[in-house]
Amino acid sequence: MNIATVIVDVPAKQTDREFDYMIPDKWVHIIQPGMRVIVPFGPRMVQGFVTSLKEKSQWKKLRSIKEPMDIDPVLNDELLALGDWLTEETLCYKISAFQAMLPSAMKAKYEKIIKINDQKRNQVHPIILQMMENKDALSWKEVIEGDKASLFQKEVRNGHLEVLYYVKNRNNKKTMRMIIPALNKEGLIQVKKSLPKTAKKQHDILDFFIETPKKVLLKELLDITHASNGTVKALIDKEILVESNEEVYRDPYENRTFAKKPFFKLTDEQAIAIAPIKESIKNDRHDVFLLYGVTGSGKTEIYLQAIDDVIKKGGEAIMLVPEISLTPQTVKRFKERFGEQVAVMHSGLSIGEKYDEWRKIHRKEVKVVVGARSAVFAPFENLGIIIIDEEHESSYKQEETVRYHARDVAIQRAKFHNCSVILGSATPTLESFARAQKNVYKLLTLSKRMNDHALPAVEIVDMREELRNGNRSMFSQILFTKLQDRLEKKQQTVLMLNKRGHSSFVMCRSCGYVANCPNCEISLTYHRSNHSLKCHYCGHEESMLAACPECESEHIRFFGTGTQKVEEELAKILPEAKVIRMDVDTTTRKGSHERLLQAFGEGKADILLGTQMIAKGLDFPNITLVGVLSADTMLHLPDFRSSEKTFQLLTQVSGRAGRHELTGEVVIQTYTPEHYSIELSGQQDYNTFYLREMIIRRTNHYPPYYYIALVTVSHEDLMTAVSVTEKISTFMRNGLSEGALILGPSASPISRINNRYRYQCLIKYKREPKLRQCFKTIIDHYQQELAQQHLNISIDLNPQMMM
């Protein structure tokens, strides 16, 4: 077995296959499938993943692997197979699938440098000699961007200069200096006797080690003994102490202690719900459970106890949470229960921290991982359960390159490990609930809140009515009164502004001109921080307009009730209220999200004002009022899931109120109170919503009755974009069965991004075995244009967003 098949780190159609390499004798027993290696590829060096080993190759001359990048494989057989599955399922390159499964710290960095060929030093052009006078090497980038590029190229061609390629591991293992005594206790006492009395600090250090003869961090040692670096160094020089550099994990939860918490006694309802899960765990069965439980019904406790069962059996658990609710509160609950056995993975961690957490899993130092979407790839080998909380969240779907849904990956992995998946939600997706109805998933229901607290009373306010009564403010009379009331009672309020699709655009009040991005078909967003207008799609930025470019009127204003504007209004009408604002502007800094929530939890403010990000996971006893300022902003988005999304969001945010002793109230302001998703979320009636929405999905041929696939074509030239989309539509019509519905070409909801026109074709189908093959044919057909970057075709199977 001295030949390895390797997938190289070149994400392109033509290189998306295995390449054979010789394994040098010294590595023959080292290199295994799933390892990263450095291989020569054409003239350069690239990273690659070994996928298999074999004896013979159809190629006569093989090149050799340069060196392995790992000691242990980073992908085991299961994950290698999962990579194949991902590739097929999402139509991505195999290398992209592998990289999606690993922390980004493992992605190679490449460096290309130029050196003087020492044998020909005397022939090198004097200008270059001068440029490289006291430098060992120049980076290729520097050279090619300078004005001597052609001279350098010539010198490279005639061999006076040589080009070197490096593959670097981003491996940034953190190391720390550790100190350990070289002698035993008696030895140290001996040394202490022979030390002069004046060396006081040295005595202190020796005392320390006589008392605690073990390895300590240098930093800690200095802190405790108040000695200096020099003192320690003196002892090292005398060979009394030994210094070593040791790898440590960066601990994002450092300096925090988590008191062990016992298990709660389950309510009768919880006990009934968990029984089938425990049964599956006990018998190593693969089941998918849909845990449908109203907000505050104690789903988390069920997760915790299920995980505990798994750990007791020697298994491991993956707990997925939406990014946005991966708050310290959530992490705390898991750390309190499972202590050091928990790894945490979320986007707030640095690349290095994520890498550390990954290695804890890889080295089997933890049993549980709590994390966002990508944690579903945690390299456990004894998986006993995968839990997906808030199953309906759209953040479980990756929206670029490897367009996977964590739910699908979870089920795929669970099949392999013969273990169960729990999908939990108060507002399940229609897809999941329908599967539960058909017994594909097993439905478990929690209909009551813990401690029998009532769900909050919801009041829906018709804002058109308010306007007719002369109230032009953004607060209805009812909401205002209730706000005042809570202020007096010293209780807390959460105000949500549903901003999506309603950002603060700039409009002229005289002529109606709206500031649009010059490159994209989308309005610019006002940013207060630097008084500028920005495009969220291409990054275009310009300064705020002083006057309307169309009519020169100065009545140009930013519109859309942004959170800042609400904050200002609150200051006017309720000047005594303390407000914490939470939105993209106030939560960009690391940890700021957490700090704001903590401050609110400690009662440092009366009102928490924010966007969707406040709808999930907050659980504070003193919140008794939830206000939704404009419930319908996302109802009119061009997406067949907009009703479902609205219902979910309103139900979730309502669930923030009255979770503990005090009863909660919810006020929902809307311009379309008659809409069923608003009306039914007011009644917290998921079942009726499900039935009504299912009828609509059936008549319009949408999921769960049909699967959908979205093809988006973009090109600089409008006509090309249209005609390619047209050809694709026709091809799909001919290639697929009678039952498939092909819609399009039609302009994308955002018809132009970065000066590229976007057209799309939507395919609805029930069963199309040929679907993926058809897409592959299309990509092959347009290969050349795609490679030249003029054309772009993106294919999303089961898209979550229709943009």
Added chain:
DNA sequence: CCGACTCTATCG
């Protein structure tokens, strides 16, 4: 004839 540029096959 040379350099600058574009196109395209290939990478094991």
Added chain:
DNA sequence: GATAGAGTCGGG
């Protein structure tokens, strides 16, 4: 995706 080598063009 990056590269080298082939092919093309235009100025001298």
